[in-house]
Amino acid sequence: MTIASEAMPLSEQMRARAATVRRFALTDAVFRAVTRGAAILVLLILGGVGISLVVGAWPALSAFGGSFLVTQSWNPVTEKFGALAPIYGTIVTAAIAILIAVPIGIGIAVFLSELCPRPLRRPIGIAVELLAGIPSIIYGIWGLFVFAPFLQTTVQPFVINLFHGVPGLSSLFAGPPYGIGLFTSALILAIMVLPFITSITKDVFDTVPAVLKESAYGIGCTTWEVTRRVVIPYTRVGIMGGVMLGLGRALGETMAVTFVIGNAHRISASLFAPGTTISATIANEFTEADGELYTSSLVALGLILFVITFIILAIARYMLARIEKRAGA
Known part of the structure; x- marks a missing residue:
């Protein structure tokens, strides 16, 4: 006092x-x-x-009723609309992007937290985080004028020739090599979501108590064993959150995808073929929609994307709850 x-x-x-x-x-x-x-x-x-x-x-x-979800025709002249092609393109591009970005992002995070020399950790970490700040339209322009021509002249012809005649893969990677298409847009999305997954994963890796890792190293574990059996199990909830954040970004990305996907309302078995997504369709055609049914169909696409995102996030929350429950048990 x-x-x-x-x-x-x-x-x-x-x-x-x-x-x-x-x-x-x-x-x-x-x-x-x-x-x-x-x-x-x-x-x-x-x-x-x-x-x-x-x-x-x-x-x-x-x-249109339920046929709106299972029809791929999109004809503003006859006012016949179907959402199947945009739904297919949205799910396929986001899934491929996540399949590519998740292992690379986790690998970068492991390198930065466990293997990278200390003087290089900060510059590399800042460089990864700067990728997240690049506007999506810049990714789209780069993808259209640099990345797509590179794929068209080098990667796609090689892959088409490599899998020619292989059952299943020959139709999945069939030509001609347009450069743009579902696969190109998926690669662009993977580059865009990579910094989000990497940054969040690295941050949760840094929360692992040093005594746990030191104890594992003390009994003779290698870096791979420490990462697999200590670091990843301890931070799996945070890793899942980063993956879901990246998936949400991939599902809703508009401008970058619009530049490189080809904007074709059809479904093709080949990943190299042009396609479209829900967000790209809305961005391309909303200003040209001159009828109530046309505008309503575009709004219905937005509702479908809203529902898809909600379902995916709900599944993610359920998976996180299961993981936490098992960890508590």
Whole structure:
């Protein structure tokens, strides 16, 4: 207690303490109300977006019914619309991007946290994080004018000749080599989501207690064994979160995909063939939609993407809950 408080009468000290307690209680109540309001606001915005999409998509859904999801024809002249081709392109490109980016991103994170010389960790880490700040349209321009011609003249002809005559793979990698297409857009998406997965994975790797890794090294484990049996099991929840963040970015990416996917409303067995995605279709055609049914069909595509993203995130939360439950057990 200070000299001033000691000089105060006991009643005044009690009143001062009561005022302090009331002030703290008021501050705590205000903080609780603000945070609760922010959480409710997020739910209201999410619900408002969902309701707006349903209302806007209702004319198309009522006109085409379930056939809208299983038809790939897209003809604004005859007003015959189907969402199968954009759905197929969205899922295929995002899946390929994640299959490519996840092992590379985890490998980079392992190198930065376990193997990289200390003077190089910061420059390489900053370089990886800078990739996340590049606008998507820059990726699209680079993909169209640099990456796609390179694939067209070198990679795609080699792969087509390599798998020619192989059952299954010959149709999956069939020509001609356009340069643009599903595979090119998937590679661009993999490059775009790579820094997100790498950064989050490295950050969660850095949270592993040093005593766990030192104990593993002390009993003779190699770096591979420490990474596989200590680091990854300890951080698997965080790794899964980074993967889901990258997948969400891949599903909703618009401009970069629009540049390099070819924007063709058809489904082809070949990954080298042009295609389209939901976001690319909306970006290309929304300004040209001049009828209620045309506009409603584009809004219905947005609703489908909203539902796909919600389902994937729900599955991710379920997987994380299962992982945490097993870890607790």
